[in-house]
Amino acid sequence: MRLTDCLPNQNKITIAISGLNKNAGKTVVLNRLLHDAVAINKIVAITSIGYDGEKTDKLDGHQKPQIYVPSGTIVATASAIIEKAGQDIEILVATGQHTPLGQVYIVRYHQSGFTEIVGPSSLTGLIKLKQMMIDFADLIIVDGALNRLSQISPRLCDAAFMAVGGRGSIAEIVEKTRQQLSLIKLPLAPVSIREKVRQILSGQDCAVITDSQVSSVPCPQAPLIKTADQTGCLIYRGALTFSLVQKLQTRYWGVVVADTGSVFITAQQVQALAKKGFQIFVGWSLPLAGITLNPNIRMGNTLDIVELGVKISTLCPDLPVVDVVSRLWFKGGEPAGRLE
Template identity: 30%
Template sequence: MGLLYDLSTEYKTLSIVGMAKNAGKTTALNYLIEEADDEMIRLGITSTGRDGETSDLVTGTEKPRVYLYEDTIVSVPAQLYELAEAGLEILELTKFGTAIGDIMLCRVVESGYVQIAGPVATADNKKMCARMFDFGAELILIDGAIDRKSIAAPETSDAIILSTGAVLSRSLKKVVEETSHIVNLYRLPELEDETARKALAETRGEERVTLIDRDGGVQRLELATGLGGSRFIDDAITEDTQYVYIPGAFTNSVIADIQPEKLKRVRFILKDPTRIFINVMDWRQLIKRGFSVSVLKNIRIAAVTVNPFSPGGYSFEHGVLRDTMQEALPDIPVIDVRM
């Protein structure tokens, strides 16, 4: 039994997330689709945006096409239906719209290449996945065709498969370091304090930077985001402050003016790890300074795929990237999808 069979026993929906363009995400998708056919797993295939075209619409670089086997359930916009080389049976015309037409749910009746697309909104994607299960899909793969941060959000799927590779850097060390950083962020601890969780749940209708005291007292600041608000947050933190909830993006500017002793004393809370926009070196410095953070929901990483080749014309020696990445992430399956 292969990787996908093992994953299908634990998850029902998996998002494939690329660390960057040309990190091998579409190659990983094709690898998993082929394995599903071997294991006789009926897949549902969709995307947050559009994928499956022969060249990247942003960079113009050539990219792998998506090949689907018989009985796969796939989402295809009306304007892309005629472009499919596979034989498609239309199961349902949904009301989920895209810039290139409403989404149709189709069953592949003759294997071939398909340009896939799906709704961008997470809520719409979840509803569409439910319909795919109704039509017989056993496992759904969601291709992250828009951007890494949005597709990785925990409400999108049960877990993610993270695709990384040589495109990140000519330095093997840096590729492994940056990938490990993202993995570590995605696996940040979830907030265990139920009193704090309840306090935040009661104020999430209109999100603001929120401070929670040790006795459960709540103070909501007139800040809808922490960006540029570090001086106000610093003024609000007292000896009794235990948590600081930051809605939206979390960057260096959010904490730039918070006094070191206050930064060390409180624990920050974020909705999920995709809100963090801090590089690996700055993050390490924050941790050394005593910074601590929890998330309301973290992200499960089911596997990491590596691509040792870069469109820039350089590559890593066969097996070296995979083996080095596996050493850095010993508890996560690492697959070289190009071999």
């Protein structure tokens, strides 16, 4: 199996890589995906939320894996990086999006080598960039920023890998992954209203759904509206924070947000709210294609990859769980073999 085999399809598809924490191994996964895509003759475009690919971590000074792109790869990066590298590249598009390192350009590498990638830090900016890159590549990979689920919004990507590990004990990693998965698996809005909900979430306003009707409300006022006997459910286009939920639970029986990227409360808080009868739904589910593992924790120590892989795989038996370094992969709570 290759990592690309985890994808729902391999044409004109955007893949996001999100890390559960720092040092979770996102760049290693990116390199692996690049390698696998080239092996199946796909043109890959890569970009990042913010800056990635530097030799040393700007936050803690540790050495980081660099991004190695084969000749023909499409890269979105900033003018300062292009000028510094002086490599054999073709400049395809000036995106008009600016970062502290200059304007983001889409370039084609005509030479294999290491690169640094820079992209916009907003979801809207990334979506615009993706639309520009899709003309040049079969697969677009968005390398994520630290601990950000919002980038794997279904509005941006068609498939996502969640990188876990690199910090803490096996028990800690498993617990953190379990909590994150419980957020990712938030239930979709009921089938009967799902299309209507998606229509509202794609528009400008929020809405209140009661048994009989759907009434549109401006989003800033939505948290203040009180439905009789909490018979209404709010369709909310913004970010779901703890303070907002506290207001909502006295007024509505539930809330529907766009996707897990809009949820900024913990899994425990979601459970506590559910016990009180307040439910949280999503309009679109996150297209998680697999979980990747980094058993290398700091100071040269490693975790037992088989134990870690089996335990994580048990949490999500349907998903492939992969260590791209040792090439072992797991499914259904047991080892499934080695990657090609």
